[in-house]
Every structure is written in structure tokens, then in C-alpha cells.
Amino acid sequence: MRNPYLPIPVKVKKTFIESEDRMLKTLDLIFLNKENKENFKFMPGQFCEISLWGKGEAPFGIASSPLEKDYLRFTVNRVGIVTTALHYLKEGDGLGIRGPLGNYYPIELFKGKNIVIIGGGFAFTTLRALTKYLLAYREDFKDITIIYGARTPGMLLYKEELKEWERREDLKVCITVDKGDKGWQGLVGFVPTIIERKAPSPEDAYAVICGPPIMIKFTLPKLIALGFPPERIYTSLEMRMKCGIGKCGRCNIGRFYVCKDGPVFNYAQLEKLPKEY
Amino acid sequence: MREKEPKILAFLCNWCSYAGADLAGVSRIQYPPNVRVIRVPCSSRINPLFILKALQQGIDGVLVAGCHPGDCHYISGNYVARRKFAIIKSLLEYIGVEKDRVQFAWISAAEGARFAQVIKKVTEKVRRLGPIEKLVKTRGI
Amino acid sequence: MKKISKEDMNRFIQSLLSDYTVYAPVNIDGIFSFKPITNFQGIDLNYQNSKKPPKEIFFPQSETMFEYEKGKVTSAEKVSRKRILLGIRPCDAKANLLLDNVFAGEDYQDVYYINKRENTIIIGLGCRRPLSTCFCTSFGGSPFSRDGLDILLIDIGNKYIVDVVTDKGKEILTDKFTEASEEEVKLAEKIKRETEKRIKSEVKIEGVKEKLDTMFESPFWDKLSERCLRCAVCSYLCPTCHCFDIADEAKDSQGRRIRNWDSCMFPLFTLQTSGHNPRPTDKERMRQRVMHKFNYFIGNYKRAACVGCGRCILNCPVNIDIRKVLKEILTS
């Protein structure tokens, strides 16, 4: 019997600071042994419990796509004990991961559809994984629109990649910031406003939205107003988690466990759940 | 086998006792090397949890030292601390922790020699008690 | 049906000690708990029920999952010695079956729980003195239910009638267990019937789930939680509560990962690092506990997470009575 509580050993391949406030750091991890690497099969939207010896565990969405074989990417916001310790890690440091855990974005449903990806702040992690994945199988999907907002240009994640994406013809990218700086030539405004302005068509489309609760709260009505049905709007929930496998009870919402039955839900599902997230 | 040397943790207030320790040092006064010092801004900075934490980790004796009454850099810090110490000290004795595991002293910046003396005394008392067993984490962590 | 005299039972228990770790009720200052025994004389079977439920034999309150050193797991917890859990009440045995759903269900297998469960033979002791707070019969149990047991003992005075439930139970029998006579079996049946009749407490569970489906926003929870002190007596003493926390204890490069019981009644249970708490007040936490037991659990496993042992009623510092709560839910 496999022990789901035992972390898989990995080490840090590369780290880089993402944001100007230095609170967001990306870690690229690699497996220490081949067998683990081969058995680690995941889809965009899934997460891992990152395990630091002596510090504990915390859940993070996987920011790399399954097709990026060389590393597993996580972006970590420095807020607590584990995340602070993660920020101190250097190249070559050892740690553990448990996963992949949870469900993933329903790629099968997305096939042949228009996809609108909406992200806010540092919740863009699994959306990056999703975007990379969709781009790899670009011909399977119709129009792909990305609307991504951050507080300032310096707070945007994955800046190089975003630039690359903006240059692509088969991808519509709208990057917005709450407040621009000297060099900023892009959009300025909150994500809900930009959605209203850009008005992505709900026709044959799915929306995926990840961001801070306040952004989701104001974005959702805009999407509904545009005509997106709740069952075609997907999001990823955040809850306090420990075991990641539906046992320890703390991410329990209604009869679901966010770690096992989620984190990806559509709004039709969420409407039926107690509002406890 | 040689007996294990007792480990003493001393919390010294920055303004008096730590300076006293300093003076002992520059005056080349010898005192037992068993003591590890943690400098605190004032004896009133000491939360009894600090003392218990030390004992939990296997420290054999704790000394808390601050300015003499009336000399506190913050006017009254040591007076307030004195009340806390009275309570925690009696409580620890009451539950059966040996009296000399936790000791208190007032040591001024001028009392280099006395600092050395206190450390000697504390170390001797703790040595007599032997290694700490009560309160220590069973699995060493 | 077999039988064994109480004296032989003692000898039997003593003989088990060489091959098994035997957990049995022990009386410490008037509080009963299941502890490993070294001698049959340490056992006190003259007990109502243990204060802490025997779930802790499979799911200890504090359990090392594994130890590590310099970034490598050095050992993972595993029980190798066979165990016997002696004298547990049928209600608690039933609770273990409920926990099996969670820990040994279809998806992720909890190796720690399963390992202990598989290595344990459970000898239950029928309950001859149910209290007025017992309501096992409301949840499909009974003072002599065989569910979740390998062997059921029925005390008929100077001997036990031995009801062997599983092959696992059969294996440990010795020749001291002889065939019970017809009268003895009849006597046991009579005791069973009479005891069952003594359970006066009845809780209506039908319809509770459906009612709860509609009650999430009800002011009922405000009222119910008013007097709650938000301690964890009810959850820690509940034989079916199973929430836990995972923590590391480490010093330098050495440490271990531990899991400890946790309770949804604690504010910290759901507090996120950001400061956001999805269940910020007593009301939500009380609701969660009731909902989890009588709605969510039923939704997932078709059964309520309650066996009617009455521990929460007996031990609540402010005397909250779950029977009354369920009744009020149905009538609210």
C-alpha cells in the first residue's frame, strides 16, 4: 500500500523573484529519482503539498504545465512559516512534495470551445499551467483570451512569458494593472472593468477565473451579465488544508473536500454549496 | 566517565547585568564556562515561557538577572518583572521542580566580580542537582 | 455459541499477552481508558464505557507518521505486533466501521489507520447497563450488536457467552472455550432483549438530513451556539470524529511529522494564513459539527456519523444535548 502522507523527494533547480515587493518567488523543482518523475502525472489545476523538513506542509497550485518536463513550477507568496522558509531555499536544496492532488480544469469540455482565462494577482499560477497546456494543443480550441490583472506592473507574474504571449497571433492577451508606472503602456483598471470593456463573447465559450476573493466577487456578475452560464464558469477554491487527501477535515465544504473533490469547481456547483469559503 | 557538565542559560538585562558580565570579562575574572547568555532589553522582557522552554530543551538551570531595584533603565521594568518572577518561581517549586533550577539575581554594571560569583554559585547549585529530568521533552525535541 | 468461565477468561487474556499487545479498559482515578496491559489484573471490566473512545487505538490522538533526518525519511510508523482490543462496547465498534469509510475508503488509503486496524482483533463486551443517555438503537446499533467485532462477549454472571463473529476471532479461541448449553444461550438472549428494552432514549434520525439541507442559513445555529464554550470535549470524546492536524516537530536536521486530533470547534481549525476564516464565529463552527455528522457524512456514506454512545452529552461542560439538538432540528 502506498503511503499518501510520504513526500516525494525533490530539489530546487532554480528560483527567481517574481514581484517588485519580493514577496512572490517562483521555485522550479526537479525529482531526485526517475521513477517518481515518471509516475508523476498531472493536469493543469492540480496542486501539491510542498513539504519542508522541520517546517511543515502547505498546498500550492502547480504553475507548470504537464508538458514542461524539466521541472515542476510553483510560485509562493511569502505569508506564513512554510512560505517564508520556501523563500529562503536555494538552488540544490532538498524538499518534498505530495501530489498531484485534487481535480483539474475540465480540458475535455474545453475542446472546440472559446476559452476566456481571467486571473488576478498571484492566483495566476495554475492559469499559467492551463494556458501553456492549451497553447500546446492550440488547434483543439477556438479563441483563447487571457485577461490578467495585478496591482502594479511590477507585481505581474511570469512577465517574460506574458510578453511572448502578447506577441502571438493566436492568443488575445489583455494585461491590466490597478496603477501603472512610468513605462507602462498597457491597460489600467480593475479586472471586472476590463471584462466589461473587452466583453468576451459567451458564445460557445468557457471562462476560468482565479484571483483574490474580492476580484471574483465583482467579476462574476459581469460574466453572468455577459451571458456566461454558471456551469461554464470555472474557478479554483482556496481553503486551509493539511492532508490533501480528504481525511483531515479542514477543507470540508458541504459534503465535499476541496482538496479531494476540488479545488476546481464551476459556479453551478458552488451555488449549491454552503458559502463557507 | 566524567560527569556531564551542567548547562546554564542566563538571561541578562542589557543595561546592568550584561554590562556586569562584560566587566567580568574585561577584568579577566574567571567564572565557570557552563553559562550561555541571552541578552534581553530588560528583565521584564522575560516571559516565564522562555524559562520553561529552556528547561524543556534540556537546559539544567536558568538564571535571570536584571538591574537592582531603582536602577532600571526603563524606570520600573524590574519591579514589574519581580512580581512575575515571584509567582512563577513559587509555582515551579510547588509542582516539584527543584528550587535551584530557576534562579534570579540583581547584578549591576559595576558588579563584574559579583557577576562571576553569582555564576559560580548558580553553577554549583545546579551541578548538585544533577542533569534535569523533569519537564524535559521526552523525545529530545 | 461458545462459553468461557470468567476465571478461564482471565487465564486466556494472560496467555494472549505473549503473542499480542492487549488493549483493555483500565481504571485510572475513576476514569476508564483503553491501555496496553501487562497483566490481566490490570483490567477492569466493570465499567460503563471508556471516557476517551477506543478509536484512539487505530487513530491515536497524537501519532508520529514518520521521522526524518537530513531531508530523508528514516522510518515510517508501522505496527508489526498483533493487537487485541478487549472489552469495547458495540457502539464504539460500530463507530470504527464509520471511520473505515473515511480512512479505508475507495480513494486514498490511510496506511496508519489501516495498518493498525488490520492487525487488531476486536473482542467486544455486550453492554448490560446502558445509561439513560445511550441511544445506540436509534442509529441501528444495540447493546449487543456484533457489527465491527470479531468476538462478542455476553456476561451472564459467572461466565461469558462467546459469539464468534469472524474467522479472525475464531483463530484465537482455545479449548477453554466450550460449547454453550441451550439454557445458557437462552439466558444470553433474554439478557440481550431485556437490556435493549432499557434503552429509553430514542432519537429520530429520519428526515434530519433533508431538514438540514434547508437549514444552512437558519437562525437556529445562532441560538444553539450561544452557550457553547467552543472547547473540544465533544469532538475529542466522540468515537466518530476524525479531523486532525499535521505538524512537524524538529530540531536541527532531525525531526518527525506528527498528526494530532483537531476539532472543528476551534477557531484555528479553518483560519487561513491570510487571516481569512471561512468559519469565523461560534455559529459556523457549531453548524459545521452538526452538519458534518448528520448531513455531509450521510451524503457521502449514507450514514450519520453518530453511534449514540452519549459521551458528548455526558461530558459537555455546559450540558448541550445532541438528542435535543436533533429533535429541535426536526421541529424547527
Add this chain to the structure above:
Amino acid sequence: MQEVQRKIREKARNLLLAGSVDFVIGFEEGALLLRASPVFIHKENDVEKLIWDSFCENNLAAYLTKIGNKRVAVVAKGCDSRSIVALIVEGQIKREQIVVIGIPCQGMIDRRRIEKEVEGEILEVKEKSDEILVKGDSFEKVFKKEDYLYPSCRTCKHHNPVISDILIGKEVKERAQVDEYAEVDEYEKKSVDERWDYFNKEVNKCIRCYACRQACPMCYCEECFVDNSYPRWLEKGLDSSDLAVWHIIRAYHQAGRCVDCGSCERACPMEINLRFLTKKINKEVKNYFNFKTGLDFAIPPPLATFNVEDRQDFIDSGE
């Protein structure tokens, strides 16, 4: 007692009708025999739920730190009233928020002791003026109330509420003669190892449910030290060292706060002798600072103040 109960209901009704309080905290019939249960009365129609008997064992002041800016009437025994004073002195509640319905208390009955002294379950209880009659399937027994009071009630010197806006019932005679700290003095005579063995045995019963903390009116911290994650003072398991430190510091934090109501001990499902720690604290607070909790609004909490002349014989001052 009937009379007291009637008056509690009447006063509660008046207060609610007049709108002078948002709700009344009192006791209702317990779900179990030998028990009463705290109850919150919001509507005057519900005042009939309120009762008064010898089983009103909870310290209702524990609820007062959760009332926000509501105005609340609370039924208070001597100990409860002292906790209320202490909470006001510590700035946790405002005097004008609270209407104290003070009740001189005869002492509450130690249900656990009675339960332990009968064979089988108690199925019927009758309370008479100074006796408790209990019946079971095969027994009937009379207990003299005076002999079966909680230990904290037997050494209590403040049966009469120290403050009350409404006083119900006749004042009772205080036990002037009783030596409050006799048990502590006895215990201190034991050897250091005997003391440790007993303490260790007691704390090892702990299951960390924190009922003691939650039942205590003075444990009002937003975040208890035991729940701190940074720094994490204690691990969350059952290591006896952690259990010991939890109980030492819990008791220590009671210095100048504990009124010896015994709520912690009654709440403890494992029946740990918790008062043996707080009692010692109370004794030392009295010894060192001549302070007794909850008797005077004008005296600050002893650990928030000092006296230049405080005793310091336990400190090496070089003299």
C-alpha cells in the same frame, strides 16, 4: 430556592420588557440530572425557562467577553460576581453594559462525587432545603448538601455577590473560619519528588480539549499562547512535557485573575485536579501582593503594577 427562581424570572421579564437589556444569561433545567445549563433569554416569554437550584455550577461571566456592545443581564453567584469585577478592572467589559442579578449562593453540589457514591445510574433527583435525594433502579440515597459541595464552594469566602444591581435572596453567612489554602499548605509539605509525581500524574490525563480555558471567564485572550504558531511555544501533541508547560502557564496566567470558582475543574472531562495549581497561585498573590481578585474596582491587577517594597527574598541581590 423556589422564591429565588420566581424572582429571577420576574426581574428578567421586567428587564427585557423595559428594553434595558438585550438578553439575560441565566440557567435552565439541564439535559441531565444533577445539572443545569447556561441559557440566553432574549424574549420575555422565555423567562419561565430560568431556574435556580444547587446545580448552577457554571461561571456565567465566561460569556461576557463575547457580548460585543450588547447590554446584558447576568445571573451571578459570589464567584461569578468577582469574575465580573475582575473583567471590568481588566477593561474587558464595561460596567454599564452589565446588569448583575446577584444571588447569594449556598454552594453548588459536586455531582461527580454523588455519582461515584451510588451503584448504578441516578434516575431521579429531588432537592430539599439542605438535602439531595437521589434514586436509581436499586437504590435510594440522601446526601447532605453541606457535605457534598464542590471543593471550591467548601473553601469559598464570598458566597454573597460582591456587586449586584439586583440582589435576589437573603444574604448567606460567609465561612469566616475556613482556611482557604489548607490544601496548598498540606501539599507544600510533601517532598519535591512527591509533588512532581502528583503533578505529572494529573497533567498526563490531559487531552488538550481546552475546556478548562474555555470555561474560565478570565481566559479571554484573542489568541492563547498555546495556539500561537509563530513562535510556536508548544507542540500540539500529548508529550508530557508540553502538557506540563500548558498547565503551568495556564495557571500562571491566572495570577491575580482567578476567583477560585472551580469552573475549569468542572469542565474538565478527565477530572484533572486543576484547582490545586490555581489555588497555589491565589495563595502566592495574597502572600506577595496582599491581593484577592474581584473585590475592589479601585485596585489594579497585581501583575500590572508593583510596589517598591515588594518582597524579593527569592532574588540574589548580593546582600
